[in-house]
Amino acid sequence: MEKPQSVGLAIRLLWVSLGVDIVPVIFNGSPKLAAKGPAFIVTVIVFTTLIMAFMFRQIAAGKNWARIAYAVFYGLTLPLSIGMLFNAQISRPPLTLIVMSIQIPLQGYALYLLFTKPGSDWYTKASQTPMHTDN
Secondary structure (H helix, E strand, O other): OOOOOHHHHHHHHHHHHHHHHHHHHOOOOOOOHHHHOHHHHHHHHHHHHHHHHHHHHHHHHHOOHHHHHHHHHHHHHHHHHHHHHHHOOOOOOOHHHHHHHHHHHHHHHHHHHHHHHOOHHHHHHHOOOOOOOOO
């Protein structure tokens, strides 16, 4: 079965969200991160990007576990993200707040596309397809 357009759109939205996430780190930095030095900041960005890239590639390949794992991660971090967005006692640079207000709906819509038809049907069929091995 061919990958539905909605799944392709969801993957693109996840990549855009990841790209947007890096912007405030580069332009605003973080006092806590800055104290650890530029090597640490670069390491965190690279490590996070590699993990997310792996996850997105697995989601794009029809791996149901990756879709579910990303949904769980999103669900666990959503209350924290919304709390940081609306908590006046937590000081955040405006760019960070703008990025968060873009990311939350982007990721939510991507997950909606992945878990509703035709995306959900594609993942069901992809998980039922036997694995091929080269011997």
